[in-house]
Amino acid sequence: MNAAPEPVTEPVRRQDLAVDPVVAARSLLGTVLTSTTPEGEVAVRLVEVEAYRGGDDPASHCYRGRTSRNEVMWGPAGHLYVYFVYGMHFCANVVCLTDGVPGAVLLRAGEVVAGHDLARERRRTARRDADLARGPARLTTVLGLEREHNGVDLTDPEAPVRLLTGDPVPDERVRTGPRVGVATAMELPWRFWTDGSPAVSTYRRGTRRHRIKLTRD
Template identity: 70%
Template sequence: MTDRSTDDTDTRPDGAVPSEDGWSGTWPLDRDALAVDPVVLARGLLGRVLESRTDDGVVRIRLAEVEAYRGLDDPASHCYRGRTPRNEVMWGPPGHLYVYFVYGMHFCANIVGLTDGEPGAVLLRAGEVLTGRELARRRRPTARGGGAVAKGPAVLTSLLGLDRAHNGTDLTDPDSPVRLLDVPPVPEDAVRVGPRVGVAAAKDVPWRFWIDGSPAVSTYRRHARRARPRA
């Protein structure tokens, strides 16, 4: 078990951690907490903080919108047709980052759940930048919100500086360049649930979760012909 005796993170009543000038630090989330069904994991990830450390600096994003994707029983999942070199990380163990390239120009990031050998992950759709707003703005100067929000999965990865090299990163390792920090999730009355973005109705289920009122949450769009980011 990770020792959290020195964890002095302050939180607001809605479970959010302080903004960047009030950050006090915390430990990565335990792997056992991520070894659950992606639908359960998705709900539990709301309000958690993803931290990325690079030579340029540190960016921390509070997760505000996520989508669950299971494996062989989810037609919208990358793992629906079986194990491939591309989706290998999604088969576990839990607590790792699954990063893939889409549209020939964007990266999307997912957090792997379930157990080793059983595929499932949660797509990180949007979040609020808590630390490193200037760096986030430099990485994507055209992003809405002036570096304060990561609105959409491709924007989120670019603000965090994530790319294919981060595929397979262990988010539970205290020394990892990308960590999932153990701060309280948001309370139930702040959570909203709905259909996943860009998934055909025949394949869809209400597995998208978001924080009510967050400026980072994506605009919902129904299925279009071309493929959309998914885990």
């Protein structure tokens, strides 16, 4: 049986995202990301996210400075940062901090709460609904997010991709741990997830090879 979507009536406010990515990551649990494409609409409740800062975070895309690829990460907050990785798939992030200061939260996993038929069509290999958006590449796939969505203002109610308020996740259900797939600063507990959600992805420790591959794509 499909879970009923939470009541979501308004976009997340930009000022609530213009904070340290670690703070923003915690607050993003339970919010709903809704994407409207010509094929239809899919909404995902976020259950796993991962914070990345800028110049003081060696695992961040912005650690070595501003480029055409990471431009969106420099603000303003509330925009979508989408990048292609491993030559295979897209990952999506919510930009945080103040304009000119880089930082973002990687969207790692979610539970589909609307548009199940379209989500299943896009992820035909998923064995169960909990696997539809379980992992950053699967999440972007079910939402139909691609390079063209890079820079979308998630706080704009008329945008094709919107970040909406949902039911906050209580502290007793929030877990933290090391980030996934990074070769540096891997010990930082900047990954947040909702305890008990079957959509949370499997933890995999990063390697040097993964880090090099990520930054060159």
